[in-house]
Amino acid sequence: MPTPDRTSLDEIVRAGRDLLESEGLSGLSMQAVADRVGVRAPSLYKRVRSRDDLIRLISEATLAELAARLDAVASAEPQADPVDRLTQLAHAVRAFARSGPEAYRLMFSPPSEGSAASPESIARSAAAILSVAAELAGPDDALDAARTATAWTTGFIGMELAGGFRLGGDVDQAYAYGIARIAAALDRRAG
Amino acid sequence: MPTPDRTSLDEIVRAGRDLLESEGLSGLSMQAVADRVGVRAPSLYKRVRSRDDLIRLISEATLAELAARLDAVASAEPQADPVDRLTQLAHAVRAFARSGPEAYRLMFSPPSEGSAASPESIARSAAAILSVAAELAGPDDALDAARTATAWTTGFIGMELAGGFRLGGDVDQAYAYGIARIAAALDRRAG
DNA sequence: ACCTGAACACCGTTCAAGT
């Protein structure tokens, strides 16, 4: 006789994300997730292969949200100058990271191989930046340019989240300075 | 009656680093470290406050090594063009990261607050880059320029180590492309 | 002064037994 479902994969992933953000990665235990969704820990394994798998699902969900956010920004003003659009994208990534720092970090530094998001979802979240990079640097250099912009963005935000900017100075201004330099450097019109 | 020392802090940190590199962060257990140095796990707490503290010590040691490496590169050809020197520094960081990827990742994404390296040692490892950045961008923009270069470098390498470059293309070439663009963008002589 | 075994409170995960 079937038992009525007492939870769902969605609820588990959502609970995991909340827990990750409020308690950090070490607080994301199967027990804690089970408590949140009102089930015993072993029951989670009906919907999730392992804790690593749960972490991967959280990464995947976060990545999808980021991709949606960036798509919205990119398509908001399709006519705007590509330098401005790249700048807006970079600011959107930073705002997203600040709204959920733990989940953001998870995307870019998975604690294990099995918890890394799939190449497909990574590619999807890079689409908006790739398209602006193509406009800026031209089709031949689009991939390299997108990588340069993405590397700088994730590097800056990663250092910021890790508390790496303790030499003083205005971090917001450093971000603005950086994105302006990067955008100009990638702009083929500038030569 | 005192017992002769059966291990030392240095040996523990070294064993921890080896273990980290060969087994990953999750393989870096107090038990495994104790086995390596020939002691029982509780004895480690005579020299180390906690596992987090051991991780911090490993980060600190790695950071000191990186700083020494970069100092050596920076002072090898003091007369060279700053663009070339920044390029060499960037390549040195990447080579260092590849020689010990797990320890490298630890420096830039500490798994917890207590395992982060001290601001002082971070500042020390940034000295070489800061000095080239000052030459390139001028004293007023030195800090912002150093942050831009560092963010790009750590971001690129972090993505590479996380396996984030699966869209194809030549990653070595993307690195060369990026550092050339960044160096040119920071160079005030180019304007 | 250092080292140890025993113990504590946790983990992630498996599995037979329940409904």
Place this chain on the structure above:
DNA sequence: ACCTGAACACCGTTCAAGT
């Protein structure tokens, strides 16, 4: 078909007892 308690093999850490 889902859920559970019990169990297993691990953790990090503390502490009294040994030398």
